[in-house]
Amino acid sequence: GQQLNQSPQSMFIQEGEDVSMNCTSSSIFNTWLWYKQDPGEGPVLLIALYKAGELTSNGRLTAQFGITRKDSFLNISASIPSDVGIYFCAGQLFQGYSGGGADGLTFGKGTHLIIQP
Amino acid sequence: DGGITQSPKYLFRKEGQNVTLSCEQNLNHDAMYWYRQDPGQGLRLIYYSQIVNDFQKGDIAEGYSVSREKKESFPLTVTSAQKNPTAFYLCASSIVLASTYNEQFFGPGTRLTVL
Numbered sequence: 001g002q003q004l005n006q007s008p009q010s011m012f013i014q015e016g017e018d019v020s021m022n023c024t025s026s027s028i029f030n031t032w033l034w035y036k037q038d039p040g041e042g043p044v045l046l047i048a049l050y051k052a053g054e055l056t057s058n059g060r061l062t063a064q065f066g067i068t069r070k071d072s073f074l075n076i077s078a079s080i081p082s083d084v085g086i087y088f089c090a091g092q093l094f095q096g097y098s099g100g101g102a103d104g105l106t107f108g109k110g111t112h113l114i115i116q117p
Numbered sequence: 118d119g120g121i122t123q124s125p126k127y128l129f130r131k132e133g134q135n136v137t138l139s140c141e142q143n144l145n146h147d148a149m150y151w152y153r154q155d156p157g158q159g160l161r162l163i164y165y166s167q168i169v170n171d172f173q174k175g176d177i178a179e180g181y182s183v184s185r186e187k188k189e190s191f192p193l194t195v196t197s198a199q200k201n202p203t204a205f206y207l208c209a210s211s212i213v214l215a216s217t218y219n220e221q222f223f224g225p226g227t228r229l230t231v232l
Contacts, residue, residue, distance in 0.1 A: 004159070006159070040225075040226065040228075041225055041226065042121075042207050042209070042223030042224050042225055042226050043160070043207075043223050044223070045220050045221075048220065088159055088160070090159075090160075104150050104152070104162035104165045104175050104176075105160070105162070105221065106162075107152075107159030107160040107161070108159050109157065109158055109159045110157075110158075110159055
C-alpha cells in the first residue's frame, strides 16, 4: 500500500516554542489531514486540506498541502501543555463515489510531542 | 448524545480463540471503518463499509472478518488466523458524499491483548 513518512518521530520542546512537523508520500493524495491522538483515545481531526498549495489555519495550527500533492506540513505556534500528544498526518486518494468515495485513510507513524513547562 | 461507541475498552483473550469487537454509531453515517494501531505506528485500515450488507478489504484484512447487517453497527471479528492480534483497534464512521473527503469520526478504541 501507500507509505507516508512523517517526521520527526518525537519532539521535546519548551512551552511557548513553535513546532513544525511534516509528511511526505511516495504517491499523490488529493486530500491531506492532520489528526491529534491523546493516550488511549481515538484520533481527532485538526485540519483538512483539499487542494494543492492550500494553506489553512485553525487557531494556533497552520497546515499546508504541498504543490506536488505528495507532502504536507503542520505548524503549531506558541505551544501550550495541552498540545501534548501524538500528531498524525493522513492522506486519501479520493476517487469519487463510483470509485469508492468512502475509502479509508493512509496514516503516517505519528509525531510524539512532549512539552516541558 | 451522538457518537461512536466501542466496547469493551480492554479485552483479554487466550491464543486460538476468535473474538468480536463491537462498534456502534448513532450519527446516521453510511460508511464505517476498522483500523488497527500498534505501538509507535500509525493506523492501518482493516476493513471498511460504505453501505449495509457491503464491505471492502483494507490493507491488512487477513485474519479478520466483518459484517454490516445494520447501518449503526460494524462488528469486527479477530480470528485465530490473525498471527499477531494484540493491538489497539479503532472504529470510525463518516457520511458519504461524492464530491469531497468526508471527515471520519473515531470511537474511543478497544485494546485487545491475546495471552
